[in-house]
Amino acid sequence: MPAPARYLGISAAQLTSLARGRDHPGIASLLRRAWLSRNLTFFAAVSPAPQVSATGTGQSPLDTLIRAQQADRAAVDSVLTHPRFGAWAAYCATAAPGHGQFADPIGFAASFAVAAALRAGIEFALPIPVVGGVGVVPGLGTVSGADGAYLHVRGHHGRLELDGGQTWNPVRTWHSGASTLEFDDLPPTPAAWPDQVVAPHWMPIADTDYDWWKGCFETARQLLDDTVPELAHPLAHGMRAVVPRSHENTGFVSSTLVDAFGAAAMITPVDGMGLATGLLHEFQHSKLGIVLELVPMIACDTEVSLPSPWRAGPRPPSAVLHGVYAHLAVGRFTRGLARANGSAELAERADTAHRQTVKACATLLDSATLTEIGRTFVTVLRRTVDDDARAVAAAGKE
Template structure:
């Protein structure tokens, strides 16, 4: 006889309706909350399993109090203030810590500190929950190089000499102290503010009409990194104010142009790890273990930040979905081309990128519709709809997809497919196509290795004066290698983004030299001086015929002037042109220019 319904275990389930809605960007707030609750349950189980396993090897606990004490303190806090404990469990870095420490324990290794320090972080989690619940308590927490972290609240700083030690946290009636080796830090009443010996976790709040956004800027939690614990990196006060302004601007843009997403994002994205600005790069990253968090570099403007937040939110949602449903069979092979990475990707990474940039394309599409005069929005929409569709088409035929995975991609395609035919300003579309061709050709030159026998046959035919190649270039079946052959420069794409930037972007002649890796030929190409660009790339190849960016740049510049066999070869099979020219350089005392080999091979490359 089955147990009564009240006694049966409850499971987190995802309906096909919700699954399809997430695929199409139609998720709502309630769906996002259910996804977050599933993550919270997963973490609770993971922590319980971690502490149970750790208790079996008490010699690994070092000077820590019993782990049962942390569990009991969490239970007390939950009885008093369940929402506080729920917030601690949904803190993204609780997930990062639990996953990282479980792997250490399973492998019997220490990580970046003794294992007991990582295990002891559960006492810090329990102490933070107890403070939030306003309990009377006393416990000990780890101290890393003088830093005692209370997750999601802040960090006490001590002048410790030992790299790893313990501090005592105690308090009553909402007044709490942290003591270590004769020093005491009194926690301020407003924990997010700074005080003597205390750094609080800053909170940024933005309200747009009925929409409320709240993000922690966490520069303190040791488990906020992507792979392993990292030290605190306090963001200067001036940069915090810049973050506040940019977050407010980004939230307003999302609320105005994607109002449905604005209702969902605050549920799934609660914390940012702020990083310094990197010139011409919108750096961001996230991990499935830290549901709710993204590592983000300081952007230049609110639109850039809005696109980045949407990108990372998409990663977060997909990470949560993958904890509930299998979309693909395990396959770590780095074998798939995606237009946003310079290296081959496994299917898991490619799928993550498709979903993330689908969201980015939706954002720029909305901005382009709202402001038809924005060259930037038109270009970015044209670019990301093309990039995400290119990768999606490749993934839909992949044999490692499950039935659910194919259904998920079909849902994305239902929205993304029709966008390919939407009218976009002609110049923006042309530039987006050039960027796509540029990157694909550069990837081919660096990651594909032609058959040596074909290369030798072509080189011999050239040396024997054959007017046409004996074999047609067939670039379709070459498997990629993750080890790149040469470096790649994204300077042309950076310059094009400067060209299409909406005012008040600085004039390109004043700033192009600040673009990393940019050459005079790149500047000429980006500004439409194609004859000058051709001569510039010819000169670059005369100096270094192996440089991938120069090979592809010459192909782009020649193509921009009209049909040309060398352009066809350099853009469709640059790896073959490069390999044949290398062979000739190794066997002939006076090898021809790369362009001549490209024009010869290009006779048999379809236009």
């Protein structure tokens, strides 16, 4: 008799903790397992394709991943849960043939296999696609000195063996305690942000601009730790990458892709507070995106549009729910900063966030778009927003 199917689930207590903005200790592990399962499902849909195994080197990306997993499962899971892997796997499994700007999106399986092999310390030899004049190893860096559409790379004991004229350029990272956040200014792989296009020659962010980002991050980390530690801790352990975007090429301040859990695309922040707010906002979107795949909260999302306090036009119910979840966290952070700094401007921002979030909760609860679980979740969100405001008001009278 076959073993019964096993499904990931989320408890009522865990859902309540998410709605309260005080994540249950098991949430981080649950979201990571759900994200890994999702990515592997998409990968299974594309991995048997001939392009994945026919590399002409005697090795295949899939074989390399399997050998790496046998050597170090945690190292491979780190690659399989990387935001770029999730975006790539979903893109390959769902995009129409010939869609997009990449001639061979499946070929990027080799890039992820190289990343896994390097992390696991096994021997490998694979051709990886060249983007913007470099071979991209997601999450780790690039190899410059490429000539042609593919770059043949070899590795031994966790080290790349480069040919003459080739140079390894590691991805730059920010560290916060035991966690690491990538500054992902590498060339795009399939399913990049909509405005991110392949340039003939890739150049990383200049050192002076990078130093500004890094300084903002150090300030942002301290602000989040001091003001909303209950939100800062999950972010530090769940956010994997910041993707810097250009003011000229994008219409947003920050954004999240549902297929790239743990990554946020952002324009250059004005200061550390701006970066902290953007990271907090986008990580809330990332978390809720996975939760909504585990728990059906929206009964009808395709034929109904609702007014949103944050947009000029109507939005799908799921988008309004995302807005509530993100602004609950941002409002709490802003209100805490206002109290710590005695800032009337920040207090007004927090009050505006409170009014908008309450209004959006009422819109959702008055509609017929939520499931029973969704109504419970939004009801707790609504109560949490008011509780946050009352707590700060009470603290101010002491």
